[in-house]
Amino acid sequence: MARTDLVVQSMPRTGAALDAAVVAAGVDGDAFDHTARRMLLLKNSGDAPATATVQIPATVEGQDVVDLPVTVPANGSVLLPPFSAVYRQANGKVYIDYADPTGLMVGVLELPA
Secondary structure (H helix, E strand, O other): OOOEEOOEEEOOOOOOOHHHHOEEOOOOOEEEEOOOOEEEEEEEOOOOOEEEEEOOOOEEOOEEOOOEEEEEOOOOEEEEOOOOHHHOOOOOEEEEEEOOOOOEEEEEEEOOO
16 A cells, blocks of 8 residues: 655745646545645545545554544535644655545645745
C-alpha cells in the first residue's frame, strides 16, 4: 500500500483557480509535507457524501487520539485550514485516507508567506 504524495500548489496573492488545484484522490491514501501554511481542499463529484480521514499520530496517556473525519457533501467541497503539528507523522507528512476515493479530488494549497 503506497500513499500518493500530493504536489503542493502555492497560492498567489491574486487567488487560485481551485478546479486546477485538485487531482484524483489516491486509492491507497494521500500525503503531503506538513507546514503551518498548507490547506487541504477536498472536492466530491459524487451524488452521495464522501468521507476523508486525516490521521492524528498522537497519544495522550497511552491512548490514541481519534483521527479527524471529514464529510465532503455530495457535489460539494471542503477547504480545511492549516494543520497543527499534532497531525504530522514521524516522517513529517500529513496522511489522508478515504472510505472510498471514487469521485473525490484532492489538493494542497500553500498560503503566501
